Amino acid sequence: LYNDAVAMTGGQQVGERPEGHSVVQIAQSMRAEGAVKITIVTDEPEKYDGVKGLPEGISIQHRDLLDAVQREFREIKGTTVIIYDQTCATEKRRRRKRGTLVDPARRVVINELVCEGCGDCGVQSNCLSVEPLETEFGRKRTINQSSCNKDYSCVKGFCPSFITVEGGQLRKKDKKGAAQDWTGGALPVPVLPVLGSEAWGVIVAGVGGTGVITIGQLLGVAAHLEGKGIVTQDAAGLAQKGGATWSHVLIGAQQDDIRTTRVSAASADLILGCDPIVSANKETWARLRAGRTHVALNVSATPTAAFVKNPDWQNPAQACVDALVNNLGAESVGAFDAETAATRLMGDSLYTNPMMLGYAWQKGWLPLELASLMRAIELNAVQVDKNKAAFEWGRRAAHNPQAVATLWQKAGAGEQVIQFKKRESxxxxxxxxxxxxxxxxxxxxxxxxxxxxxxxxxxxxxxxxxxxxxxxxxxxxxxxxxxxEYEVARLHSDPAFHARLASQFEGDFKLKVHLAPPLIAKKNERGELVKQPFGPFMFTAFKWLARFKGLRGTALDIFGxxxxxxxxxxxxxxxxxxxxxxxxxxxxxxxxxxxxxxxxxxxxxxxxxxxxxxxxxxxxxxxxxxxxxxxxxxxxxxxxxx
Known part of the structure; x- marks a missing residue:
C-alpha cells in the first residue's frame, strides 16, 4: 500500500526522500526478488503514462479492477505483488488547502428522497463523510461537504440518488451578516482561573483529522507567550476512520510546576470535548473528577467506523452527554451543538474545534489571556480571520446560547427538503x-x-x-x-430539491446524475448493472418522464x-x-x-x-x-x- 506520505510525522512525501522508495523503485525491488507477476493498481492510471524505469511486463490497472486483479492473482503459483498506489486522502485535503494540489471543482450530493438508506455507498467507499441523515421517511444518507476528500467512490453505491455538481463552489456563508444580526449583547470578560502550585490539566478530545492536535498546540503557544510552563503530549488517531484523538495540555505558573507529560488520573481541570463519544471514552473518563473537572462539550458526534459496517448503527452521542452530566453534575458540563453552529455560521464544520475553544474560555475554564490565544491563532497562520471568528462565536454561545441557536437556525433555513420531527401524532x-x-x-x-x-x-x-x-x-x-423510473424522475425534478442545491452551491455549475437504467446499462463480471453518468439533459428528460407516472403498472409501462x-x-x-x-x-x-x-x-x-x-x-x-x-x-x- 503506497499512500505517498509518512503518517503522523508531518506527511512528508515518501518518493521525495533520499532513503524512500517510489512506486517504480518498489516494483524494481519486487522483480529483483523474484515476484512472478506485479500489477500496479491506482486511482490515477494516467499518471503512469510515459513513466520510465518500470520493469517489463508490469500492468497498470484502475482501482475499480482491484477485485478482478486479486481473483486473477490467487490462481497464480509463486509470489505475486499488487502495489496499490493512492495518495493519502488527508494529505490530499491538506495539499489542496495549501494550493499545492489541484482541488477538483466537483462535489457529490445525495437526494435524500431518492435514497433508500441501504448503505451500499458506505460499503463501496468505506468513507465516514457519508453520514446518516434521520428523516420523516427513515434513515437516509448525506455527504459531509466539510470532511469530504473528493474520492468519489461513494458514487459507485448502487443507487440513483447521487448527483455530482461539476464546477462552481460551495456557497459562502454570510458570516458578517450573521454577526450583524447578533442580539445577544456585549460579551463580558470572564474571571480566569489563577494557577497555583499544581499544573492546570486540559484534555482536547476529538476525532482524527479535525484539528484536535492543532488546538493543543494553540494552547501551548499561548501559554508560552505568557511565560507560563507548558507540556503537551498528543495521542493521534486515524484521521480517515474517525479514530479517537487526544491532546494532553499541562499549564503551570512556571515550568517546574509540571511533573508529568500527560494529565494524570482524576486530574483534568478541563475536557475540551470536540466529540461526545471520545469525551466519554474510558481514556478520557479516567481523568474526570467531580468537583474539579469541567467539560466544554460539542453534542454533535461524528459517526464512527461502525456505521460503515452497520447501516442501522445508533449514534450514542446523547447517552455520552447524559453520562458526563450524571458523573460531574450539570453545572460542570457546558454543552451545545458546535458542529451545527460552525456549519451554518462559518460554512464549514472544521471550525467546530476553535469554536469550542472560545466557548471554554468564555466559561472561565482556561487560565490563558484572550490576547495570547489570538496571537497563537495568528502565529499558526492558517485561516486566521475565520478561526478568530469561530472563537468569537464560541464565546457568544457560552454567553447567550439561545441567541446563537436562533441565528444558526435562521442560517440553515431551507437546507433540507425534509424537516425531521421526532414527535408526530x-x-x-x-x-x-x-x-x-x-x-x-x-x-x-x-x-x-x-x-x-x-x-x-x-x-x-x-x-x-x-x-x-x-x-x-x-x-x-x-x-x-x-x-x-417514474418516481426517481419525479424526485430528481422536484423544484424543492433544485432550490436546495441552489442554496448550497454558487457559480457556474452543471449537474450530472449517476444511473444504471435496467434496459441499457452494462453489467460487470458478477452480472450486476453498472452505473454511468448522465449530463444535464437527463434532468429535462426527468421532467417529461415524471409526467408519465400514470402508466405505472399498466400494459403500457415498459419499465414495469x-x-x-x-x-x-x-x-x-x-x-x-x-x-x-x-x-x-x-x-x-x-x-x-x-x-x-x-x-x-x-x-x-x-x-x-x-x-x-x-x-x-x-x-x-x-x-x-x-x-x-x-x-x-x-x-x-x-x-x-x-
Whole structure:
C-alpha cells in the first residue's frame, strides 16, 4: 500500500526522500526478488503514462479492477505483488488547502428522497463523510461537504440518488451578516482561573483529522507567550476512520510546576470535548473528577467506523452527554451543538474545534489571556480571520446560547427538503404519507392506502395501542411508494430539491446524475448493472418522464415488465395479506410479534442487486416470524424463551 506520505510525522512525501522508495523503485525491488507477476493498481492510471524505469511486463490497472486483479492473482503459483498506489486522502485535503494540489471543482450530493438508506455507498467507499441523515421517511444518507476528500467512490453505491455538481463552489456563508444580526449583547470578560502550585490539566478530545492536535498546540503557544510552563503530549488517531484523538495540555505558573507529560488520573481541570463519544471514552473518563473537572462539550458526534459496517448503527452521542452530566453534575458540563453552529455560521464544520475553544474560555475554564490565544491563532497562520471568528462565536454561545441557536437556525433555513420531527401524532404521519402518495400516483392510490391503515387502527383500538398501526403506516407506505423510473424522475425534478442545491452551491455549475437504467446499462463480471453518468439533459428528460407516472403498472409501462418492478408490486399485496392475517388473531398477548412482522419491509432497502439481497434476508425473517405466529400461544412463549 503506497499512500505517498509518512503518517503522523508531518506527511512528508515518501518518493521525495533520499532513503524512500517510489512506486517504480518498489516494483524494481519486487522483480529483483523474484515476484512472478506485479500489477500496479491506482486511482490515477494516467499518471503512469510515459513513466520510465518500470520493469517489463508490469500492468497498470484502475482501482475499480482491484477485485478482478486479486481473483486473477490467487490462481497464480509463486509470489505475486499488487502495489496499490493512492495518495493519502488527508494529505490530499491538506495539499489542496495549501494550493499545492489541484482541488477538483466537483462535489457529490445525495437526494435524500431518492435514497433508500441501504448503505451500499458506505460499503463501496468505506468513507465516514457519508453520514446518516434521520428523516420523516427513515434513515437516509448525506455527504459531509466539510470532511469530504473528493474520492468519489461513494458514487459507485448502487443507487440513483447521487448527483455530482461539476464546477462552481460551495456557497459562502454570510458570516458578517450573521454577526450583524447578533442580539445577544456585549460579551463580558470572564474571571480566569489563577494557577497555583499544581499544573492546570486540559484534555482536547476529538476525532482524527479535525484539528484536535492543532488546538493543543494553540494552547501551548499561548501559554508560552505568557511565560507560563507548558507540556503537551498528543495521542493521534486515524484521521480517515474517525479514530479517537487526544491532546494532553499541562499549564503551570512556571515550568517546574509540571511533573508529568500527560494529565494524570482524576486530574483534568478541563475536557475540551470536540466529540461526545471520545469525551466519554474510558481514556478520557479516567481523568474526570467531580468537583474539579469541567467539560466544554460539542453534542454533535461524528459517526464512527461502525456505521460503515452497520447501516442501522445508533449514534450514542446523547447517552455520552447524559453520562458526563450524571458523573460531574450539570453545572460542570457546558454543552451545545458546535458542529451545527460552525456549519451554518462559518460554512464549514472544521471550525467546530476553535469554536469550542472560545466557548471554554468564555466559561472561565482556561487560565490563558484572550490576547495570547489570538496571537497563537495568528502565529499558526492558517485561516486566521475565520478561526478568530469561530472563537468569537464560541464565546457568544457560552454567553447567550439561545441567541446563537436562533441565528444558526435562521442560517440553515431551507437546507433540507425534509424537516425531521421526532414527535408526530399518528394522524400527522398518515396525512403526510397520503399527500406524498397523491403526488406519487394519484388521489385514488393514496385513498387506497388511507383506507387500509384505517382498518388496522380500528382493529388495534380495543387494545389501547397504536404501535401496530404506526408500523403499518410506515411500512405499507414504503412498499407502495417503491422507487421506479417514474418516481426517481419525479424526485430528481422536484423544484424543492433544485432550490436546495441552489442554496448550497454558487457559480457556474452543471449537474450530472449517476444511473444504471435496467434496459441499457452494462453489467460487470458478477452480472450486476453498472452505473454511468448522465449530463444535464437527463434532468429535462426527468421532467417529461415524471409526467408519465400514470402508466405505472399498466400494459403500457415498459419499465414495469422487469423482474424487480413485478416483485415490488407483488410485495404490496403480500404485505396486505400478512397484515390481514395478523388482524384476524390480534390480541394483547401477540401484539409485539405482530408489530415485528409488520416492520419487516424496513429491511428491504436499496435498488437492483442490493435490494434483491436484502429482500432475500427479509423473506427468511418473515417466514420465521410467521411460523412463530401460527404456533399455539403456549408453544410460542416457549420458543421465544428458548
Amino acid at each position: 399518528l394522524d400527522d404521519l398518515i396525512a403526510r404519507r397520503v399527500e406524498f402518495l397523491t403526488g406519487y400516483q394519484n388521489s385514488a392510490y393514496a385513498a387506497e392506502y388511507q383506507q387500509f391503515v384505517a382498518r388496522v387502527r380500528v382493529a388495534e383500538a380495543p387494545l389501547g395501542k397504536t404501535t401496530l398501526s404506526e408500523a403499518v403506516v410506515r411500512n405499507l407506505f414504503k412498499l407502495m411508494a417503491y422507487k421506479d 415488465r422487469t423482474e424487480e418492478r413485478r416483485t415490488e408490486r407483488a410485495l404490496i399485496g403480500e404485505y396486505r395479506a400478512d397484515v390481514e392475517a395478523l388482524l384476524a388473531q390480534l390480541a394483547a398477548t401477540n401484539l409485539d410479534l405482530a408489530v415485528e412482522i409488520a416492520r419487516i419491509p424496513e429491511h428491504i432497502k436499496g435498488f437492483g442487486h442490493v435490494k434483491e439481497r436484502n429482500l432475500a434476508a427479509a423473506r427468511t425473517r418473515r417466514e420465521g416470524l410467521l411460523t412463530q405466529w401460527r404456533q399455539p400461544a403456549g408453544l410460542s412463549v416457549l420458543a421465544k424463551a428458548a
